Amino acid sequence: xxxxxxxxxxxxxxxxxxxxxxxxxxxxxxxxxxxxxxxxxxxxxxxxxxxxxxxxxxxxxxxxxxxxxxxxxxxxxxxxxxxxxxxxxxxxxxxxxxxxxxxxxxxxxxxxxxxxxxxxxxxxxxxxxxxxxxxxxxxxxxxxxxxxxxxxxxxxxxxxxxxxxxxxxxxxxxxxxxxxxxxxxxxxxxxxxxxxxxxxxxxxxxxxxxxxxxxxxxxxxxxxxxxxxxxxxxxxxxxxxxxxxxxxxxxxxxxxxxxxxxxxxxxxxxxxxxxxxxxxxxxxxxxxxxxxxxxxxxxxxxxxxxxxxxxxxxxxxxxxxxxxxxx
Amino acid sequence: xxxxxxxxxxxxxxxxxxxxxxxxxxxxxxxxxxxxxxxxxxxxxxxxxxxxxxxxxxxxxxxxxxxxxxxxxxxxxxxxxxxxxxxxxxxxxxxxxxxxxxxxxxxxxxxxxxxxxxxxxxxxxxxxxxxxxxxxxxxxxxxxxxxxxxxxxxxxxxxxxxxxxxxxxxxxxxxxxxxxxxxxxxxxxxxxxxxxxxxxxxxxxxxxxxxxxxxxxxxxxxxxxxxxxxxxxxxxxxxxxxxxxxxxxxxxxxxxxxxxxxxxxxxxxxxxxxxxxxxxxxxxxx
Numbered sequence: 001x002x003x004x005x006x007x008x009x010x011x012x013x014x015x016x017x018x019x020x021x022x023x024x025x026x027x028x029x030x031x032x033x034x035x036x037x038x039x040x041x042x043x044x045x046x047x048x049x050x051x052x053x054x055x056x057x058x059x060x061x062x063x064x065x066x067x068x069x070x071x072x073x074x075x076x077x078x079x080x081x082x083x084x085x086x087x088x089x090x091x092x093x094x095x096x097x098x099x100x101x102x103x104x105x106x107x108x109x110x111x112x113x114x115x116x117x118x119x120x121x122x123x124x125x126x127x128x129x130x131x132x133x134x135x136x137x138x139x140x141x142x143x144x145x146x147x148x149x150x151x152x153x154x155x156x157x158x159x160x161x162x163x164x165x166x167x168x169x170x171x172x173x174x175x176x177x178x179x180x181x182x183x184x185x186x187x188x189x190x191x192x193x194x195x196x197x198x199x200x201x202x203x204x205x206x207x208x209x210x211x212x213x214x215x216x217x218x219x220x221x222x223x224x225x226x227x228x229x230x231x232x233x234x235x236x237x238x239x240x241x242x243x244x245x246x247x248x249x250x251x252x253x254x255x256x257x258x259x260x261x262x263x264x265x266x267x268x269x270x271x272x273x274x275x276x277x278x279x280x281x282x283x284x285x286x287x288x289x290x291x292x293x294x295x296x297x298x299x300x301x302x303x304x305x306x307x308x309x310x311x312x313x314x315x316x317x318x319x320x321x322x323x324x325x326x327x
Numbered sequence: 328x329x330x331x332x333x334x335x336x337x338x339x340x341x342x343x344x345x346x347x348x349x350x351x352x353x354x355x356x357x358x359x360x361x362x363x364x365x366x367x368x369x370x371x372x373x374x375x376x377x378x379x380x381x382x383x384x385x386x387x388x389x390x391x392x393x394x395x396x397x398x399x400x401x402x403x404x405x406x407x408x409x410x411x412x413x414x415x416x417x418x419x420x421x422x423x424x425x426x427x428x429x430x431x432x433x434x435x436x437x438x439x440x441x442x443x444x445x446x447x448x449x450x451x452x453x454x455x456x457x458x459x460x461x462x463x464x465x466x467x468x469x470x471x472x473x474x475x476x477x478x479x480x481x482x483x484x485x486x487x488x489x490x491x492x493x494x495x496x497x498x499x500x501x502x503x504x505x506x507x508x509x510x511x512x513x514x515x516x517x518x519x520x521x522x523x524x525x526x527x528x529x530x531x532x533x534x535x536x537x538x539x540x541x542x543x544x545x546x547x548x549x550x551x552x553x554x555x556x557x558x559x560x561x562x563x564x565x566x567x568x569x570x571x572x573x574x575x576x577x578x579x580x581x582x583x584x585x586x587x588x589x590x591x592x593x594x595x596x597x598x599x600x601x602x603x604x605x606x607x608x609x610x611x612x613x
Contacts, residue, residue, distance in 0.1 A: 029510035033423035036416045039480055040439040047450060050457045105353035113347045114354070122354060124602070129361040131598050133538025135565045136587045139572045140364045143371070143580070185360045192357060216339050218346035239445070246447025248541040249569065273449050273541070280456065280545045296453040300446065307445035311438055 094180025408472025421487025471547025486528025
């Protein structure tokens with residue numbers, strides 16, 4: 001009896017000795033990884049907080065006028081960000097007008113229309129395009145794209161559409177339109193690859209039904225695939241918009257960096273991201289720096305809203321197709 | 328009637344072929360810039376990539392020649408600094424998302440990481456400027472490295488999570504059944520099995536931030552000379568390319584093209600290496 005009990009006790013203590021350190025290790029490791037995972041929460045709060053305290057004086061001084069006035073005069077300490085907001089929105093809009101049809105058509109080609117052997121190499125090339133650093137695209141923009149645009153497409157646009165206010169006035173070279181084009185090149189890979197994932201997620205049943213009814217390849221793509229994936233493709237477009245709004249180096253190098261609100265797309269413009277890139281190191285007074293922090297805050301506010309929307313859209317799609325798959 | 332239907336069918340077929348043609352044209356147009364950028368990088372840059380380029384400091388204004396040795400070393404130093412912070416945080420955070428946590432908490436964290444990946448990189452520059460540069464009165468390699476690290480964290484976190492989720496549960500069960508503790512199972516079995524994928528994610532993140540300019544503009548700042556202390560401004564290849572590209576001097580433009588060629592070659596080499604690493608991935612899951 002006594003022996004059995006002492007053996008039991010001994011066994012338990014052996015078990016405890018074996019179990020305890022590893023259980024401590026388990027807890028410690030779990031907490032360590034949790035702390036690292038929480039970094040994403042910390043980072044979002046950190047950005048918002050830093051931009052807010054960095055610009056608090058400017059926010060108090062200029063209030064809502066910061067967003068609605070267009071004087072940007074560091075010497076007189078008058079700061080209005082409207083031309084930058086305008087430039088950001090217009091250049092991104094141009095980029096979307098170019099990149100959305102091209103990106104979605106390419107995605108449809110990659111998943112539905114292309115011969116099988118061409119799909120993977122083409123997708124790899126598009127991934128390579130995504131890997132080109134922004135500054136290099138900007139360099140190419142300055143020395144190759146802008147001279148070409150100035151000599152060929154722009155004069156043609158002016159001759160054909162010069163009667164509209166969008167393509168009137170002198171052609172400088174660096175301008176809003178050039179900025180929009182370079183942003184389009186930057187966001188095409190992401191729009192294409194996200195759209196491709198969305199189209200891949202369309203159940204084969206859709207396609208089979210369309211072909212079964214005698215649809216041609218294009219009809220099946222249009223009726224059964226593209227219209228089915230509408231919402232997801234919209235998510236891809238919004239994600240592209242988010243990237244377009246924040247695109248910095250390539251745009252800064254080709255957009256002309258002039259704070260003005262001009263209807264003509266041949267006139268130079270300025271974006272929120274470009275003004276940060278160009279003027280941050282030149283900010284000599286505290287108020288100037290405050291105003292630039294507020295520009296950063298505005299940019300962060302816009303991009304985070306757009307990205308939240310995009311992720312929500314894409315997530316509801318993913319959830320929907322997951323439940324479909326289970327059914 | 329019969330004729331009409333046949334005619335209709337032909338028209339539909341033509342329309343379909345047309346649509347395929349347009350889609351093919353779009354795809355071609357999308358990859359055209361890739362070809363053009365490469366072509367011009369080679370013809371404008373190849374002539375200036377020589378021994379001097381890799382071994383010399385930038386020449387003073389007006390003087391010909393010189394190189395970008397300091398910028399190349401600077402970029403490597405910045406990547407090392409970024410990796411020291413970004414890799415452990417990203418990898419361990421990814422481990423948490425894949426191995427622990429409730430479904431709800433994890434989906435929130437995953438969501439936030441995806442949102443963070445969409446934040447413009449220049450924003451990180453502004454934040455680090457406020458956090459480090461203003462506080463310690465000056466741009467430094469530390470500040471630049473931190474800005475790049477913060478960009479890397481959500482990138483690495485997401486790729487690590489994805490590859491760890493691919494490890495079959497049988498591996499974990501086998502290890503746990505042998506009495507191996509949970510954390511040792513994760514470190515020695517799960518992470519080891521997924522190591523190729525994790526390394527791939529890290530390499531891609533390094534290639535991505537290695538080409539970043541915007542977050543370095545007012546953190547690392549750039550430097551025309553060697554950096555002797557990490558608390559001093561430091562040169563970086565993309566920064567140098569930017570400075571030279573917007574300068575008015577022809578010789579600097581040539582240097583910018585050469586720098587761009589070297590930078591793109593580095594980035595593409597990493598991408599191709601990653602492709603080779605993940606080639607045989609179809610059969611074994613990870």
